[in-house]
Amino acid sequence: MITGYIKTPIGDIPQVETRLNSKDILGAIKVRWLIGRDNYMVKPGLYAVGNPTKDSNVFVSANYKLSFDHVRKNLAGRDAWILVLDTKGVNVWCAAGKGTFGTHELVKRIEETQLRKVVNHHRLILPQLGATGVSAHLVRQLTKSESEKGFNVVWGPIKAADIKPFLKNNYKATTEMRRVTFTMAERTKLLPVDIVYAGKKLLGAFVLIFLVSGFSQTGYSITDAWYTSLPSILYIVLAYFTGILLTPILLPYIPFRMFALKGLITGIFLFIALHLGNYMANSIYAILAWVMLLPAISSFMAMNFTGGSTFTSLSGVKKEMKIFVPIQITMAIFGLAFYIINLLR
Amino acid sequence: MIDFKYLGETVSLILNKEKCNGCGMCVKVCPHAVFEMNGSKAELTLKDYCMECGACQLNCAQNAIKVTVGNGCGCATGIIEGYFGVESECCSDSTCC
Ligand code: SF4
Ligand code: SF4
Numbered sequence: 001m002i003t004g005y006i007k008t009p010i011g012d013i014p015q016v017e018t019r020l021n022s023k024d025i026l027g028a029i030k031v032r033w034l035i036g037r038d039n040y041m042v043k044p045g046l047y048a049v050g051n052p053t054k055d056s057n058v059f060v061s062a063n064y065k066l067s068f069d070h071v072r073k074n075l076a077g078r079d080a081w082i083l084v085l086d087t088k089g090v091n092v093w094c095a096a097g098k099g100t101f102g103t104h105e106l107v108k109r110i111e112e113t114q115l116r117k118v119v120n121h122h123r124l125i126l127p128q129l130g131a132t133g134v135s136a137h138l139v140r141q142l143t144k145s146e147s148e149k150g151f152n153v154v155w156g157p158i159k160a161a162d163i164k165p166f167l168k169n170n171y172k173a174t175t176e177m178r179r180v181t182f183t184m185a186e187r188t189k190l191l192p193v194d195i196v197y198a199g200k201k202l203l204g205a206f207v208l209i210f211l212v213s214g215f216s217q218t219g220y221s222i223t224d225a226w227y228t229s230l231p232s233i234l235y236i237v238l239a240y241f242t243g244i245l246l247t248p249i250l251l252p253y254i255p256f257r258m259f260a261l262k263g264l265i266t267g268i269f270l271f272i273a274l275h276l277g278n279y280m281a282n283s284i285y286a287i288l289a290w291v292m293l294l295p296a297i298s299s300f301m302a303m304n305f306t307g308g309s310t311f312t313s314l315s316g317v318k319k320e321m322k323i324f325v326p327i328q329i330t331m332a333i334f335g336l337a338f339y340i341i342n343l344l345r
Numbered sequence: 346m347i348d349f350k351y352l353g354e355t356v357s358l359i360l361n362k363e364k365c366n367g368c369g370m371c372v373k374v375c376p377h378a379v380f381e382m383n384g385s386k387a388e389l390t391l392k393d394y395c396m397e398c399g400a401c402q403l404n405c406a407q408n409a410i411k412v413t414v415g416n417g418c419g420c421a422t423g424i425i426e427g428y429f430g431v432e433s434e435c436c437s438d439s440t441c442c
Contacts, residue, residue: 096400097398097418128373128374128376129376129400131373131374131400131401131403131404132398132399132400132403133403134403135403135404136370136404137370137404137406155373155374158376173373175378178373178375178376178378179376179377179378180376180377182349197422252349257350257351257352257353258352259421260421303421304421304422306419306420306421306422307418307419307420307421307422307423308420309349309419310349310376310396311349311350311351311377311394311396312351312396312419312420313351313352313355313356313357313395313396313397313414313419314397314414314418314419315352315355315356315357315397315414315419316351316352316355316356316419317419317420317421317424318355318414318424319352319355320352320421321421321424321425
């Protein structure tokens with residue numbers, strides 16, 4: 001990644017390439033699956049792209065390597081500085097929400113890197129989503145002294161891919177560049193992370209259904225549990241993926257705005273599909289069990305996708321949880337009860 | 346563009362027009378185009394699209410904006426983990442750079 005060093009009054013600054021190599025690309029794929037995710041970072045500090053001078057632009061980024069890679073890749077053919085903040089390896093938006101991509105870290109990093117001696121202007125270009133953590137007017141105030149002007153934060157585009165059009169457009173982001181999107185491709189990219197994160201919940205459901213499946217007319221037996229729980233586990237997996245995979249992918253096409261309700265609907269569809277396909281035991285109790293369990297699981301998992309989305313508000317999520325968590329719990333309890341009754345019959 | 350509006354009616358965003366000096370910063374930082382400038386004042390044109398990220402509040406030098414629900418992400422996992430006293434990782438890797 002580092003190809004050389006640029007001489008400046010404060011010493012040598014590492015120069016990075018703008019072409020991503022196969023290791024960078026493989027790393028990006030791996031972190032989508034959370035492999036090595038906690039350690040995918042670059043060292044905070046100042047970096048050079050091309051052969052920047054005292055007049056070159058300063059772009060601010062997070063020390064999540066994926067964020068840094070996006071920025072350097074999109075600066076190909078340009079001379080610029082990249083100031084990397086210590087966000088503990090977290091991307092800009094999430095770090096801004098936590099405050100690590102924040103006013104104080106930026107001010108501290110400006111001082112630590114002695115940026116003033118490297119450039120002779122006071123302009124920093126920040127990704128717009130950093131605004132949740134960085135207050136532009138505070139940065140200016142805090143970096144101002146009697147003899148020095150404060151640094152001006154210029155809000156750049158949301159996506160690093162828009163950096164070049166942004167520069168051409170006289171440092172102005174267009175409305176499109178400023179609006180966060182959530183396309184099908186973007187939603188799909190999130191799914192691996194969600195699936196890996198939520199794996200624990202799935203395991204919990206497996207254990208529960210396995211233990212419960214041991215009940216029968218003759219009492220309780222672990223051997224029975226193995227046999228009866230197998231198809232049940234399959235249904236649970238299907239409901240789980242309906243909530244965590246299918247619902248997010250189809251998100252805007254499923255009616256209603258609440259995620260939990262969207263998941264409930266897809267869960268009901270899953271039940272209908274399984275029932276029509278005659279994949280389920282036809283006893284009334286089994287039907288009652290699954291008509292409750294499948295939508296409950298799907299609804300719960302879909303609700304958890306709110307965190308991955310780019311447009312849910314805290315007040316809204318609180319509201320939908322207030323309505324749907326009790327519904328999900330009730331359905332799960334009744335579903336389990338019918339499941340056991342069916343086994344004891 | 347597909348309409349990604351969330352619940353709308355719960356949004357706790359307040360704009361105090363009297364304090365606004367028309368600097369336009371809120372328009373620049375909002376990721377959901379909630380604000381628009383109307384002459385020398387900001388206006389909430391797409392309030393229902395607000396996700397309560399707080400960027401506008403933090404960047405309004407006039408203190409004219411408030412998101413009353415407080416800081417936190419709109420994330421059910423985070424809220425549930427919060428009940429159990431776990432500090433949440435919350436948001437996953439969105440498209441941001
Ligand atoms: S940032 Fe504040 S002062 Fe500036 S236009 Fe928006 S509301 Fe008005
Ligand atoms: S809180 Fe965020 S989404 Fe809501 S208006 Fe402010 S900047 Fe826009």
